[in-house]
Amino acid sequence: MTTNTNHQETPAPEAVRVAVVTGGSRGIGRAVSEKLAQDGLAVVVNYAHDEASAKETVAAITEAGGRAVAVQADVAEETEIAALFDRAEEEYGGIDVVVNSAGRMTLSPIADLDLTALDAMHRTNIRGTFVVAREAARRLRAGGSFVGFSTSVVGTQFPTYGAYAASKGAVEAMTLILARELRGRDITVNTVAPGPTATDLFLSGKTPEQIDQLAKTPPLERLGTPEDIAAVVAFLGSPAGHWVNGQILRANGGMI
Template sequence: MPLIDSTAAGTGRVAIVTGASRGIGRAVAERLAADGLAVVVDYARDASAAEETVTAITAAGGTAIAVQADVADDDAVAALFGRAQEEYGGVDVVVNSAGRLALSPIADLDLNVLDAMHRTNIRGTFVVAREAARRLRAGGSFVGLSTSVVGTQLPSYGAYAASKGAVEAMTLILARELRGRDITVNTVAPGPTATDLFLDGKTDEQVETLAKAPPLERLGTPEDIARVVAFLVGPEGHWINGQILRANGGMV
């Protein structure tokens, strides 16, 4: 498995962040590293982008390695967690940021696109959550990523919202299944956030309309979402468990 090494870690807390080569995942990885966690940067294909994340973390004085793993591949995910165990001694935080987005009216959606999106968004979340449930240490946290479109229900987002609705459905169930282990499980559901995934294929007019939707009248940033995740996995957020947190600037 391709591996990009950096500075060796100490004995502090350890995080795995999937989809951490870009967008929200990268912002989360950098924020958790700034908070003192050693971070395993998971990526699916873009090794150079993952290396950029690791370089940014280490240049700021943090600790990180990058490991390639398709989140829907259970053997690869087990190896990802195994590498975190081998390198840093265990896992305390798992943030599953890896995801796919495809927009289409339901009547027109290519079912191959549907299957690929659901493989990453539903199966991938389940595989990562399952491994987290087996491996997280006491005091740890699992955070999934959904979307506020589950609530706003905009046209053309039907398949995507359905896949993220599945993520939300798992959240409280997993929190209850981990009773007695001092592990929290939450999901963050961003609103319109200025990432490549969000901006791809949208006109300037569409972006402007979505930016005006929240009462704060702007797009979110990956750093906005990273701050929410950092709170949930830190000591101040440890009483929050089994929740869906809609980080969207006030959208319905």
């Protein structure tokens, strides 16, 4: 009796990569969530208040064949962010990409700035970034990536953006520092700084004339789209973008 030794074992399924996207239910965050899901990642869509939009984002991902779950958390609350990361690990087994797209923007001349608005904006944009980045630094698996968000206004320095640009300047300042602190972990840290992008956050409070003027500022003579920014984020979070580390990428169509 002979034994057939030419059989092939079924290969083990490839482990799914997992992303946590804060502010992932609307605007650029939603585009990032959907793009990462299209690229095969399971996505934890974080939201602060708008549960309906988060559910819509998850539905769009799952209807397209992707995997996603919505989880509420305030990025500035460390216990809530720890619970968010716990849920990601419980649901999908680990975390490979963290994108902190949650943000707040208030525009005002510095002389007229409401300090209550300043405190609220800095709580989300500075404290929130540090809370999420700290948890990412503790939990990301080898080969993982953290992507933060700044703004090209840090470079263009338009009037009325002083407080907002200051809050995002803090994000830029910590980017290379965190990348260096994660030496030996095979984890990248980068920040994307969009230019004028057609989102509700950007368009709110602007006249059609202001929007048209801003659209003509880049050499490409248009506003960016959430999908433009999502493609940059997806690259940074992918194996193809893993040699980019500690950088600020100004995704703005050619502005300063």
